[in-house]
Amino acid sequence: MASNGEKVKVFTFSISPFVNRVLIALEEMGVPYDSQEVDMNNKSPEFLEANPVYKKVPxxxxxxxxxxxxxxxxxxxxxxWSSSPSAGTTLLPKDPYDKAIARFWADFVEKKFWKAGWRTTLTEGETQEEAKQEFIDSFLLLEEALRKTSGGKPFFGGDDFGYVDIALAPFIFLWPAVEILGDFKIPFGRCPHLSAWSQLVSQRESVKKILPSAEAALEYMAGVRKQALSTSN
Incomplete structure (x- = not known):
């Protein structure tokens, strides 16, 4: 197990894909950690001291x-931890260009892909239709990115499950909820690389250990959708 000083303390919210990125990375690197679930309606002083600016997990x-x-x-x-002899993997590639490309696509997942997915679940009517199309377009762009960056291998980094894979992996369990609440189908038939990737990643030990069930995701997101629509109407 990798170690660099004391255990990492992680402030969590179990349904959050952003939290789950961090937990998957720690699991993959073999880093010891303790997690503390945050009550998002009653944030503790300890948590607010850890993130006084955004006041969000992780x-x-x-x-x-x-x-x-x-x-x-x-x-x-x-x-x-990537230089630790006991590290299970390395997250970012060594080559400067490959590293920059990995950062680009992780940022795309953050700013474009999931924002469209989230809007799909929280809206209705014309706004939802626009969000669904943006989500599908983003999905197709990720398919092409995986095809190009994988070099015919399983992951965005080739043989190694790394930075972009971990940035995207926690959203897998949310996709069924997006389809149900958005009343549409993700075009997996047009995305053979991403489809195979999601099946492979779903069976990875770190992912199975950390991600909640699709049912839990649907229950949570349906509740958020109900609240969002009642507020907007």
């Missing part, structure tokens, strides 16, 4: 130092 504390934002934390995990 946040971590390592060696007494707090850090927040999931992609920032993934890079910290890479920089801190």
């Amino acid at each position: 946040a971590i504390v390592h060696k007494g130092k707090p850090l927040s934002e999931s992609l920032v934390i993934l890079e910290y995990i890479h920089d801190t």
